[in-house]
Amino acid sequence: MAGQILFVSGIDTDVGKTIATGIYAKQLMAQGFKVITQKMVQTGCKGMAEDIVQHRKIMQIDLTEEDHQGLTCPYVFSYPCSPHLAARLENRQISTALIQQKTTELAQKYDYVLLEGAGGLCVPYDEQYTTLDYLKDCGYPLILVTSGKLGSINHTLLSLAACKQNGIPLHSLIYNRYPLGDEIINRETERYLQQYLAEHFPDAQFEILSIID
Ligand SMILES: Nc1ncnc2c1ncn2[C@@H]1O[C@H](COP(=O)(O)OP(=O)(O)OP(=O)(O)O)[C@@H](O)[C@H]1O
Ligand SMILES: C[C@H](N)[C@H](N)CCCCCC(=O)O
Numbered sequence: 001m002a003g004q005i006l007f008v009s010g011i012d013t014d015v016g017k018t019i020a021t022g023i024y025a026k027q028l029m030a031q032g033f034k035v036i037t038q039k040m041v042q043t044g045c046k047g048m049a050e051d052i053v054q055h056r057k058i059m060q061i062d063l064t065e066e067d068h069q070g071l072t073c074p075y076v077f078s079y080p081c082s083p084h085l086a087a088r089l090e091n092r093q094i095s096t097a098l099i100q101q102k103t104t105e106l107a108q109k110y111d112y113v114l115l116e117g118a119g120g121l122c123v124p125y126d127e128q129y130t131t132l133d134y135l136k137d138c139g140y141p142l143i144l145v146t147s148g149k150l151g152s153i154n155h156t157l158l159s160l161a162a163c164k165q166n167g168i169p170l171h172s173l174i175y176n177r178y179p180l181g182d183e184i185i186n187r188e189t190e191r192y193l194q195q196y197l198a199e200h201f202p203d204a205q206f207e208i209l210s211i212i213d
């Protein structure tokens with residue numbers, strides 16, 4: 001039986017998707033599951049995808065054969081920008097069908113595939129197709145990462161509205177307590193988002209991501 005594929009996105013780039021993916025993978029491994037992570041498209045990097053390297057470090061395992069074969073990150077671009085632009089700058093095109101084929105291949109071998117997106121929910125792969133379109137087409141349950149940074153309430157509710165409007169199944173909302181920032185804002189943002197989720201997405205989990213060393 002094929003493994004469960006979960007998509008990890010966030011309210012923005014740099015919100016903590018990679019840390020959350022690594023930690024979640026480690027938690028599932030501790031429960032005895034065979035887990036692999038995948039990065040849809042890595043930009044701002046050469047060679048092995050830096051997010052994959054970070055996942056393995058947090059999971060406390062070496063790079064896998066699928067990492068060395070490029071299965072876990074089919075597209076690596078050097079310019080640190082949106083995938084659609086990074087691909088254009090290298091005169092390449094992103095085939096999301098190819099990415100989906102790699103994810104499916106991994107799901108044949110693992111109980112869980114945690115697939116980290118690039119940036120936030122509406123990041124484009126070309127002029128017409130975004131991460132949200134991909135999620136709609138694939139039907140993967142979504143893990144959305146947010147934080148207490150000022151502005152996160154707006155970005156989170158916008159991302160959640162996009163999920164509701166597009167019928168994206170929300171698996172969980174991960175509240176990242178990094179960066180520390182303003183304690184009053186952090187506490188209230190955490191409270192507000194937890195109650196918002198309970199009201200509008202009663203089947204989704206609200207998870208806390210602590211600051212790791
Ligand atoms: N819970 C945490 N504890 C410690 N450091 C964190 C935590 N969350 C995020 N960081 C740090 O913040 C930075 C951004 O985190 P991360 O790379 O996970 O973001 P991202 O959403 O995956 O970014 P991208 O869109 O580039 O994939 C990194 O330097 C990371 O180490
Ligand atoms: C380079 C960065 N760390 C991410 N890998 C890509 C972020 C793309 C964001 C595009 C955008 O929303 O404007």
Ligand SMILES: [Mg+2]
Pocket residue numbers: 017018019051116
């Ligand atoms: Mg990342």
